[in-house]
Amino acid sequence: MTARVTLYSRPGCHLCDDARAVIERVCAALGETYDEVSILDDPALLERYAEEIPVTLVDGRQHDFWRVDEGRLRTALAGTAG
Template sequence: MCSAEDEAFLCELELMTTVGCHLCDQAVALMQQVLDGQRFAVDLVDIAYDDQLMARYAEHIPVLLCPHTGDELAWPFDARQLSDFAVRVLAAGVAPGQH
């Protein structure tokens, strides 16, 4: 399970972003501060290369999401909201092999 007890497993998150997005840069910096040392792998997903992602997120980036649980955290978010999101994702758990 993707949980606090499973030290070997990395919870995968995705940050919806695009080139030149200064808010996305701020979100990345905040994630580096808050999630540093925790068991998360964050993939940056450039929505410009996917019409569906562009239609869904163009007006809302940056958006952090857990593809396994469907949880999303839209900007603006602060350190506490990001930490709460991380706890929620870990608590939901993701079975190994589903990542």
């Protein structure tokens, strides 16, 4: 099963911690899974997202950056799977 939500993050990022908490809560409530990827492990991701993390993708498309809006995430996940 492929996770519908991906969180691009960086260790020690307080906004990433906040985003992870929202994503965990929403995914648990809706029976979804998520993957977390450190941008430090991929030079291309680091170059692309260094100033925008955390970045949330839903079904492979960028959904949010910096902050995750719980209501928006719930709405996106309630739609048809990509």
